[in-house]
Amino acid sequence: MTSKWVTGTKAPVHDELDVADLEVTGALPPSLSGRLVRMGPNPIGPVADEHHWFAGAGMVHAIDLDGGRATRFVNRWVRTVPVSDELGEETALAPVTSGADIANTSALHIAGQLLALTETCPPYRLDADLATLGREDFGAGVEHFTAHPHTDPATGEVLAVGYAADDDPSCTLYTIGGDGRLASQRRIDLLGPRSVHDMAFTPDHAVVWDLPLEMVHEGADPDVPFRWNREGAARVGLVDRHDAGAPVRWYDIEPCWVFHPVNAYETDHGVVVDVCQFDRIFDVDPTGPGDPFPPQLWRWTLDRDAAEVKRELIDDRIQEFPRIDERRWGSPARFGYTVELFSRHHSAAILAHDLQTGGSAHWAADDGHALGEAVFVPDADDAGEGEGWLLAIDSTPDRSDLVVLDATDVAAGPVARVHLPQRIPDGFHGDFY
Numbered sequence: 001m002t003s004k005w006v007t008g009t010k011a012p013v014h015d016e017l018d019v020a021d022l023e024v025t026g027a028l029p030p031s032l033s034g035r036l037v038r039m040g041p042n043p044i045g046p047v048a049d050e051h052h053w054f055a056g057a058g059m060v061h062a063i064d065l066d067g068g069r070a071t072r073f074v075n076r077w078v079r080t081v082p083v084s085d086e087l088g089e090e091t092a093l094a095p096v097t098s099g100a101d102i103a104n105t106s107a108l109h110i111a112g113q114l115l116a117l118t119e120t121c122p123p124y125r126l127d128a129d130l131a132t133l134g135r136e137d138f139g140a141g142v143e144h145f146t147a148h149p150h151t152d153p154a155t156g157e158v159l160a161v162g163y164a165a166d167d168d169p170s171c172t173l174y175t176i177g178g179d180g181r182l183a184s185q186r187r188i189d190l191l192g193p194r195s196v197h198d199m200a201f202t203p204d205h206a207v208v209w210d211l212p213l214e215m216v217h218e219g220a221d222p223d224v225p226f227r228w229n230r231e232g233a234a235r236v237g238l239v240d241r242h243d244a245g246a247p248v249r250w251y252d253i254e255p256c257w258v259f260h261p262v263n264a265y266e267t268d269h270g271v272v273v274d275v276c277q278f279d280r281i282f283d284v285d286p287t288g289p290g291d292p293f294p295p296q297l298w299r300w301t302l303d304r305d306a307a308e309v310k311r312e313l314i315d316d317r318i319q320e321f322p323r324i325d326e327r328r329w330g331s332p333a334r335f336g337y338t339v340e341l342f343s344r345h346h347s348a349a350i351l352a353h354d355l356q357t358g359g360s361a362h363w364a365a366d367d368g369h370a371l372g373e374a375v376f377v378p379d380a381d382d383a384g385e386g387e388g389w390l391l392a393i394d395s396t397p398d399r400s401d402l403v404v405l406d407a408t409d410v411a412a413g414p415v416a417r418v419h420l421p422q423r424i425p426d427g428f429h430g431d432f433y
């Protein structure tokens with residue numbers, strides 16, 4: 001039996017390309033100038049039958065857009081130590097001693113540097129040709145980082161929660177300055193040795209969730225050393241961003257799992273966090289994630305006077321990979337964008353939610369196609385919220401296109417398709433800069 005995670009649109013590619021002048025159908029917006037980067041697992045060499053999607057070596061793909069043209073496609077494996085070894089290349093890096101050295105979850109341009117990121121190994125710095133320059137420790141020996149640092153648009157600070165893949169029941173809240181140097185770190189005690197994939201923030205609080213997906217070492221699949229703890233309690237914490245000595249304010253919540261928030265914001269009564277929430281994960285199916293507890297769009301309300309999180313289902317379609325207009329991070333954003341998976345009615349779809357009215361629009365790809373996370377790019381620096389473009393990878397087992405949608409009219413479908421010279425396997429996260 002071949003691992004289901006290396007077939008179809010998830011099958012790895014084998015070539016590192018650098019191709020100029022890509023074919024475009026439709027009209028790329030002339031305002032859309034910059035680089036889209038996408039990160040995902042792309043196993044190098046043969047994999048075991050029990051290989052898991054989360055465990056493949058990271059490959060980053062970039063598409064350059066400039067004034068209505070698609071000028072370049074380039075893709076490279078991140079030169080982690082295992083990848084360098086597999087390719088027979090010299091490396092000056094020491095092996096990672098705790099956690100998987102895979103760098104496969106996200107590519108983000110933060111504090112002026114393109115980083116390849118995964119929660120189980122240090123970040124890797126990449127240059128404009130996607131060559132690996134080395135590891136990033138933010139000038140302070142940071143080892144356990146995350147795939148999901150977030151830049152606060154109001155302050156330019158980068159907030160992130162990392163954790164060590166060991167028995168230590170804690171995570172660490174990092175603040176990185178606009179200069180790329182560690183500005184502060186704070187240990188946060190958890191209820192167990194838990195995975196914390198992402199976080200959210202408001203101007204006043206960092207939001208951290210303490211959910212019962214825990215590290216297991218004895219008898220675990222080495223690819224995915226997590227198991228759902230059915231007896232584990234769950235809670236959501238507000239960390240004061242202005243008073244490092246203030247205790248974390250914890251709210252109890254029914255056990256559930258969240259990889260990613262849509263956004264968080266302050267209200268007159270407390271904090272609201274919108275999330276893609278699973279009931280559980282890695283419980284009955286250790287090869288998860290997803291079935292039979294797939295993610296839906298939920299709202300968590302943390303009222304100042306309450307002891308528990310109030311939960312409310314916003315949209316019951318199966319959806320993940322939330323993005324917003326990141327100029328609105330931490331404030332009451334109106335629009336959120338997710339990817340619908342496993343619909344009964346159509347193939348994968350991009351959903352554009354109006355989080356204020358509860359309305360939504362969608363565009364579905366053709367049957368048999370896979371869609372990746374849709375990255376929002378504003379049409380101009382001073383464009384209103386949601387006035388811009390959604391960029392996603394639309395793949396079949398044979399090819400991929402970059403599709404560009406008008407975020408104000410998602411239902412109209414792509415305004416342009418960039419036909420890529422090589423398929424991009426289903427991946428996780430990316431950025432445009």
Ligand SMILES: [Fe+2]
Pocket residue numbers: 105147148197198259260428429
């Ligand atoms: Fe993620």
